Amino acid sequence: xxxxAWLTWGALAFFLLNLVGVVGAVxxxxxxxxxxxxxxxxxxxxxxxxxxxxxxxxxxxxxxTLQVSVxxxxxxxxxxxxxxxxxxxRDFPGKKLLNLLFLLPILMPxxxxxxxxxxVLYKFHLAGSMTGVIxxxxxxxxxxxxxxxxxxxxxxxxxxESAARxxxxxxxxxxxxxxxxxxxxxxxxxxxxxxxRTVGMFELTFLTAGPDxxxxxxxLFYSVSAAGIRAQQTVDAMAVIYTASMLVLLVIxxxxxxxxxxVTRLKEHD
Amino acid sequence: xxxxxxTTSATPALRHRLAERGVDRLLLLLVPGTVFIALLFxxxxxxxxxxxxxxxxxxxxxxxxxxxxxxxxxxxxxxTLRLGLPAALFNVLASIPIAYRMRxxxxxxxxxxxxxxVPITLGTVLTAExxxxxxxxxxxxxxxxxxxxxxxxxVRLVHNYxxxxxxxxxxxxxxxxxxxxxxxxxxxPSLERAAATLGASPRQRxxxxxxxxxxxxxxxxFCLSFVLAFSVFPSAIMVGEPQGSTHVISIAAYNTAFRxxxxxxGSAVAMIMAVVMLLVIxxxxxxxxTLYRGATGGKG
Numbered sequence: 001x002x003x004x005a006w007l008t009w010g011a012l013a014f015f016l017l018n019l020v021g022v023v024g025a026v027x028x029x030x031x032x033x034x035x036x037x038x039x040x041x042x043x044x045x046x047x048x049x050x051x052x053x054x055x056x057x058x059x060x061x062x063x064x065t066l067q068v069s070v071x072x073x074x075x076x077x078x079x080x081x082x083x084x085x086x087x088x089x090r091d092f093p094g095k096k097l098l099n100l101l102f103l104l105p106i107l108m109p110x111x112x113x114x115x116x117x118x119x120v121l122y123k124f125h126l127a128g129s130m131t132g133v134i135x136x137x138x139x140x141x142x143x144x145x146x147x148x149x150x151x152x153x154x155x156x157x158x159x160x161e162s163a164a165r166x167x168x169x170x171x172x173x174x175x176x177x178x179x180x181x182x183x184x185x186x187x188x189x190x191x192x193x194x195x196x197r198t199v200g201m202f203e204l205t206f207l208t209a210g211p212d213x214x215x216x217x218x219x220l221f222y223s224v225s226a227a228g229i230r231a232q233q234t235v236d237a238m239a240v241i242y243t244a245s246m247l248v249l250l251v252i253x254x255x256x257x258x259x260x261x262x263v264t265r266l267k268e269h270d
Numbered sequence: 271x272x273x274x275x276x277t278t279s280a281t282p283a284l285r286h287r288l289a290e291r292g293v294d295r296l297l298l299l300l301v302p303g304t305v306f307i308a309l310l311f312x313x314x315x316x317x318x319x320x321x322x323x324x325x326x327x328x329x330x331x332x333x334x335x336x337x338x339x340x341x342x343x344x345x346x347x348x349x350t351l352r353l354g355l356p357a358a359l360f361n362v363l364a365s366i367p368i369a370y371r372m373r374x375x376x377x378x379x380x381x382x383x384x385x386x387x388v389p390i391t392l393g394t395v396l397t398a399e400x401x402x403x404x405x406x407x408x409x410x411x412x413x414x415x416x417x418x419x420x421x422x423x424x425v426r427l428v429h430n431y432x433x434x435x436x437x438x439x440x441x442x443x444x445x446x447x448x449x450x451x452x453x454x455x456x457x458x459p460s461l462e463r464a465a466a467t468l469g470a471s472p473r474q475r476x477x478x479x480x481x482x483x484x485x486x487x488x489x490x491x492f493c494l495s496f497v498l499a500f501s502v503f504p505s506a507i508m509v510g511e512p513q514g515s516t517h518v519i520s521i522a523a524y525n526t527a528f529r530x531x532x533x534x535x536g537s538a539v540a541m542i543m544a545v546v547m548l549l550v551i552x553x554x555x556x557x558x559x560t561l562y563r564g565a566t567g568g569k570g
Binding site: 004019025029089098116203207239247249 | 303385387395404408494528543
């Protein structure tokens with residue numbers, strides 16, 4: 001197995017080396033005054049970041065991104081958690097069908113349902129506005145919350161709720177004092193994952209956004225397609241800003257979610 | 271027995287019978303979610319489906335006829351599969367050995383996992399820009415190859431098939447790796463230890479213990495990776511050749527619907543895309559049912 005191990009780590013190192021090259025090229029270029037065909041640019045500057053900030057109205061774009069993501073997270077949790085609770089606690093006829101229905105929006109490529117959805121939203125004059133972007137992004141987010149919360153709720157012992165009832169707790173008390181504290185970690189994990197997905201969601205936002213409701217990814221894509229008149233460095237600066245904000249979100253996410261326990265929960269032996 | 275007496279005694283009985291099958295007031299919690307999904311997923315999808323049978327010109331099937339007779343449109347299926355299948359396959363196969371070595375606890379595990387997950391944050395645009403700059407004829411990659419004397423002239427790896435494939439691997443690998451690692455961590459290590467006690471070599475343990483338990487999980491991982499790769503859209507435009515070798519099906523769908531404003535045709539392409547994707551996934555999941563799916567020692 002020794003050579004196989006070396007081969008694995010070698011291949012991994014090669015992949016990471018190229019990854020560093022890809023990311024490094026953008027990072028260096030975003031700070032370079034001029035860079036044509038040499039190993040290293042002629043000089044370094046931070047001017048492109050200021051220019052990108054002004055040129056692409058990044059403050060407005062970031063504000064829109066924040067508003068859309070927060071709205072999507074809050075609404076999808078409000079709709080998704082009750083659904084997940086019912087799915088986790090009851091076995092009823094048609095449950096399999098309902099489960100499938102909640103699985104499809106996650107399984108299907110966003111383009112396949114995004115085009116009909118955008119057509120419908122345009123028909124009702126919802127697309128082209130922030131409402132349209134939020135509604136479109138909710139379509140995969142609500143099922144995502146349902147899917148991540150259902151197993152989480154299943155592992156909460158029903159006896160705890162029964163015990164609370166036995167002790168005379170009303171439904172409201174069971175909800176706020178028993179279930180809520182137990183659910184918070186799961187809701188936080190689901191929320192942060194939905195947030196990462198929404199900030200990174202390109203297709204659905206691209207199909208439904210108007211000029212005032214572009215999120216960072218979409219605005220970034222448009223800046224690439226219209227890059228001819230502007231310096232390449234401003235596009236790269238904006239891409240670095242996007243990646244930096246995603247990185248912050250992901251680091252926060254990894255504090256709440258153990259990525260290796262997404263599918264199964266097994267205690268690690270020492 | 272009067273009629274009123276029977277109805278009053280039947281009502282609780284019905285409620286009781288329903289409750290026994292799991293139908294009670296708690297199911298009201300399902301209403302918002304179900305209404306939402308019906309209104310915003312099912313309805314648009316069915317609307318798109320019926321719209322695709324109402325072409326701007328011709329009979330009900332005219333859109334589909336046009337798709338399959340126009341070589342430029344028809345070939346998008348093949349082009350997308352040629353990108354999506356190798357990318358998904360590579361991502362899954364490459365994550366097996368890496369994830370296999372990441373089981374258990376060791377120093378630096380969290381660091382390596384984090385480094386491997388970071389590409390998720392890159393997004394398609396930075397990946398595309400990076401590939402264009404890194405792999406360009408005057409970029410670092412070609413400079414190194416030329417410097418080492420491996421090639422005589424710069425290799426062309428962007429604005430064609432390869433650029434898109436690389437971008438799909440960079441963005442898709444972290445997902446495949448995380449899922450594979452997750453499935454692998456769910457296999458009870460004592461099973462492997464038991465095999466070792468019985469004299470199985472590392473190779474045998476991998477071949478006869480780990481692989482059969484991992485295979486169903488790999489099938490799911492492949493499906494999810496394939497969906498990601500199959501829906502490739504922005505990177506096919508930025509690092510590919512969107513009019514030619516990487517004219518993928520999402521570009522065709524988008525262009526017909528929102529550039530030519532032919533919504534019926536755009537919906538038809540979207541439906542074809544969904545069918546092709548479901549066919550591939552259906553085949554993989556069908557193969558999955560032939561696999562062992564018992565306990566892996568993990569919970570759930």
